[in-house]
Amino acid sequence: MEKCGLLAGxxxxxxxxxxxPSPVESLNQTLRDLFAGCSAQKYGLEFQDFQxxxxxxxxxxxxxxxxxEKLRFWKELRLEELVLARGCARGxxxxxxxxxxxxREKLYDIARGITKEDASxxxxxxxxxxxxxxxxxxxxxxxxxxxxxxxxxxxxxxLRTVVAQEFVNRYRKKKRLVSLDEQEEDGVQFSxxxxxxxxxxxxxxxAAVDEALGMLSAEDRLVLASYFLDDRTLTEIGRVxxxxxSTISRRLEKLLKGLRKQVLAGLMARGMKRAQAEExxxxxxxxxxxxxxxxxxxxxxxxxxxDKGSD
Amino acid sequence: MPELSTLxxxxxxxxxxxxxxxxxxxxxNAYMEELLSSGERDQVLQHLSICSQxxxxxxxxxxxxxxxxxxxxxxPGSTVTGISPLRRWFTSPAFGLAGSLAATILGxxxxxxxxxxxxxxxxxxxxxxxxxxNLNAPPATNENTPxxxxxxxxxxxxxxxxxxxxxxxxxxxVQTASxxxxxxxHSDRAALPAARKRTTTPTNVPVVIADLRRDYIxxxxxxxxxxxxIPTLYRDLPQAPAPAQANMTFAAPAVVAGNSFPGSSAFQxxxxxxxxxxxxxTLYSSETVNGRSTTLLGKIVDLGKRPxxxxxxxxxxxxxxxKSAMFQPGMPVGQGSNDAVAAKPEAAMExxxxxxxxxxxxxxGASGVKPLGGSQYQWKVVQGKLLRSSDLSHWTEExxxxxxxxxxxxxxxGSEIWAGGSDAALVHSPDGGATWERVxxxxxxxxxxxxxxxxxxxxxxxxxxxxxxxxxxxGKSWVxx
Numbered sequence: 001m002e003k004c005g006l007l008a009g010x011x012x013x014x015x016x017x018x019x020x021p022s023p024v025e026s027l028n029q030t031l032r033d034l035f036a037g038c039s040a041q042k043y044g045l046e047f048q049d050f051q052x053x054x055x056x057x058x059x060x061x062x063x064x065x066x067x068x069e070k071l072r073f074w075k076e077l078r079l080e081e082l083v084l085a086r087g088c089a090r091g092x093x094x095x096x097x098x099x100x101x102x103x104r105e106k107l108y109d110i111a112r113g114i115t116k117e118d119a120s121x122x123x124x125x126x127x128x129x130x131x132x133x134x135x136x137x138x139x140x141x142x143x144x145x146x147x148x149x150x151x152x153x154x155x156x157x158x159l160r161t162v163v164a165q166e167f168v169n170r171y172r173k174k175k176r177l178v179s180l181d182e183q184e185e186d187g188v189q190f191s192x193x194x195x196x197x198x199x200x201x202x203x204x205x206x207a208a209v210d211e212a213l214g215m216l217s218a219e220d221r222l223v224l225a226s227y228f229l230d231d232r233t234l235t236e237i238g239r240v241x242x243x244x245x246s247t248i249s250r251r252l253e254k255l256l257k258g259l260r261k262q263v264l265a266g267l268m269a270r271g272m273k274r275a276q277a278e279e280x281x282x283x284x285x286x287x288x289x290x291x292x293x294x295x296x297x298x299x300x301x302x303x304x305x306x307d308k309g310s311d
Numbered sequence: 312m313p314e315l316s317t318l319x320x321x322x323x324x325x326x327x328x329x330x331x332x333x334x335x336x337x338x339x340n341a342y343m344e345e346l347l348s349s350g351e352r353d354q355v356l357q358h359l360s361i362c363s364q365x366x367x368x369x370x371x372x373x374x375x376x377x378x379x380x381x382x383x384x385x386x387p388g389s390t391v392t393g394i395s396p397l398r399r400w401f402t403s404p405a406f407g408l409a410g411s412l413a414a415t416i417l418g419x420x421x422x423x424x425x426x427x428x429x430x431x432x433x434x435x436x437x438x439x440x441x442x443x444x445n446l447n448a449p450p451a452t453n454e455n456t457p458x459x460x461x462x463x464x465x466x467x468x469x470x471x472x473x474x475x476x477x478x479x480x481x482x483x484x485v486q487t488a489s490x491x492x493x494x495x496x497h498s499d500r501a502a503l504p505a506a507r508k509r510t511t512t513p514t515n516v517p518v519v520i521a522d523l524r525r526d527y528i529x530x531x532x533x534x535x536x537x538x539x540x541i542p543t544l545y546r547d548l549p550q551a552p553a554p555a556q557a558n559m560t561f562a563a564p565a566v567v568a569g570n571s572f573p574g575s576s577a578f579q580x581x582x583x584x585x586x587x588x589x590x591x592x593t594l595y596s597s598e599t600v601n602g603r604s605t606t607l608l609g610k611i612v613d614l615g616k617r618p619x620x621x622x623x624x625x626x627x628x629x630x631x632x633x634k635s636a637m638f639q640p641g642m643p644v645g646q647g648s649n650d651a652v653a654a655k656p657e658a659a660m661e662x663x664x665x666x667x668x669x670x671x672x673x674x675x676g677a678s679g680v681k682p683l684g685g686s687q688y689q690w691k692v693v694q695g696k697l698l699r700s701s702d703l704s705h706w707t708e709e710x711x712x713x714x715x716x717x718x719x720x721x722x723x724x725g726s727e728i729w730a731g732g733s734d735a736a737l738v739h740s741p742d743g744g745a746t747w748e749r750v751x752x753x754x755x756x757x758x759x760x761x762x763x764x765x766x767x768x769x770x771x772x773x774x775x776x777x778x779x780x781x782x783x784x785x786g787k788s789w790v791x792x
Binding site for chain 2: 229
């Protein structure tokens with residue numbers, strides 16, 4: 001009797017297990033739920049198209065992930081905005097109508113905010129709009145920039161990033177293409193190349209600094225590069241790292257103290273005595289001061305240059 | 312250390328990557344929106360540390376958010392000037408250490424003072440003479456319990472109009488606590504009219520509550536001893552009148568529709584003891600308060616956090632239907648959006664850029680975002696923060712109910728503001744953002760709110776998990792579709 005009860009229990013378990021959907025059915029159902037929840041049909045995307053879009057996104061960011069990981073990843077995507085972008089890229093009227101209603105003004109606002117000027121902002125936004133619409137063709141197919149939106153963040157944020165990238169590219173290109181005549185008209189003075197380019201007086205110094213920099217984390221290096229190379233303010237650096245400017249100030253101070261100690265230790269490890277290591281740093285200061293004075297001399301106003309020439 | 316900074320400039324520039332593989336805009340955007348995993352974030356940071364171009368892009372693409380906290384900034388290497396010695400002493404580590412020590416001692420003393428054992432002992436000391444004397448007479452005020460919290464402390468206890476405490480005498484802790492609660496509830500009924508009498512506008516509920524809270528803080532934290540409190544605090548106040556028990560009708564403990572909090576109950580008390588229907592004082596209590604297991608400080612916070620009144624949403628004219636497509640994350644909503652709908656270019660869909668009026672001066676002129684007639688603010692959601700602006704140039708962060716929600720969408724129509732965020736969080740302001748109330752969709756609600764559509768009293772809310780919630784009564788009740 002007891003065995004019969006156990007057997008009945010097993011059969012019951014088997015029945016329960018057989019009533020569960022298979023993993024493939026469960027996957028398909030989940031995908032169909034995602035498909036239904038993001039209004040993809042509204043923009044002319046069929047279920048197969050939707051699957052292809054998701055697979056393309058997964059292949060780009062998590063190519064080796066398992067199916068449950070992919071499902072988790074897809075659920076975190078901005079699917080509604082992703083299908084809108086794909087609908088636009090395919091030239092769907094309803095998608096373009098929604099896109100223009102939602103993002104046309106945002107695009108202008110973003111461009112104006114980045115260029116800080118109305119005319120340039122409009123020109124930049126128009127250019128981006130052309131790219132989004134797809135003015136170029138590849139293999140007879142119109143290529144829209146919206147086809148590269150992958151839905152990881154908001155579509156508005158993606159547009160903002162695209163506009164910023166375009167602005168930076170244009171600025172760099174324009175900077176490279178400025179003629180010498182234009183620069184001369186702007187008052188820039190040119191000098192012959194320095195046969196002895198400025199640099200650390202001792203190669204051990206640069207090696208010690210490189211070693212100390214190499215031991216820093218990426219975030220610390222970002223803070224240093226933003227502050228010393230890009231001349232960003234503490235507020236701007238704090239915005240990038242999502243911390244308060246006072247935190248950046250404290251971190252910079254701590255970083256510089258630590259780096260100084262490490263550079264001195266590196267110099268001493270390379271055979272210098274402490275006094276020599278400190279002297280090496282100070283020597284570099286004197287060298288840079290001389291260099292700065294020379295640069296100032298080069299960039300003196302034209303009137304002073306003429307005075308010098310008449311002397 | 313200027314010498315080191317010069318060296319760093321040289322070496323950082325030397326180690327910059329000249330031909331890096333830039334991350335795509337999606338990844339950079341996901342980094343800015345804090346959506347990357349820690350590994351991906353590290354990769355992006357690694358790239359940013361050697362790529363000035365991407366640093367520039369990030370800096371330009373980050374939306375400007377008004378800082379809500381200001382702090383004094385000291386640039387590295389600079390000397391602190393213009394700071395008084397006293398202020399410098401206040402910011403010294405020694406002062407911080409001493410402050411921490413003092414706070415710890417104060418906290419321990421407070422904890423000992425408010426421990427359940429001592430609290431019950433005090434309650435019993437007050438209660439025993441009162442029980443022996445006369446149960447019907449208004450007992451001495453229990454000074455350790457706030458009036459409102461004491462009323463709310465027994466949500467399950469059947470409070471009658473006469474306010475007679477149950478004649479129970481037992482040594483068990485549960486029954487003792489029950490007696491104590493009923494006793495304190497009785498004394499509250501005596502304290503409430505007195506508090507109302509002190510207020511200039513008896514029907515002004517927030518003023519009454521502020522008064523009660525102030526009294527409670529005075530009684531609990533500022534008085535030195537229990538015996539010294541009554542003469543100290545009420546030396547210059549008139550004797551509280553006997554409770555008007557005929558008019559003090561306590562509503563049955565019931566959850567008020569639309570303001571239901573999980574595990575909480577509400578009592579409705581006429582704000583005017585004379586019985587005029589000019590206002591209702593609604594007090595909420597948590598189940599955790601039962602048995603006085605919570606600390607007194609917690610009760611203050613609870614009282615302060617929960618809404619005491621609920622304003623009915625003004626009717627929305629049918630002509631001002633919400634455009635669901637307009638209310639997307641990060642998009643300022645208001646009159647300008649409606650204009651954008653009216654000015655949408657049909658020619659842009661023709662497939663030709665030349666025929667498009669999307670960026671014409673006419674469209675640009677028609678689409679300037681203007682404040683809505685009924686609301687003085689424009690609203691948008693950026694980076695999970697709810698922002699408002701009166702001039703579209705300066706945006707300030709709004710933190711409804713101080714809950715630090717992560718928002719994803721906002722819908723504004725006149726003074727009706729609806730905002731949704733992660734964990735199916737939904738908040739509503741009927742008065743243009745002056746006050747906010749938390750709206751609960753249902754226990755089964757999951758995912759982040761992705762869309763809020765408003766059409767009069769009809770509301771349609773979608774979440775990232777695919778749920779669609781519908782309300783026909785302006786958000787009071789919700790049905791999942």
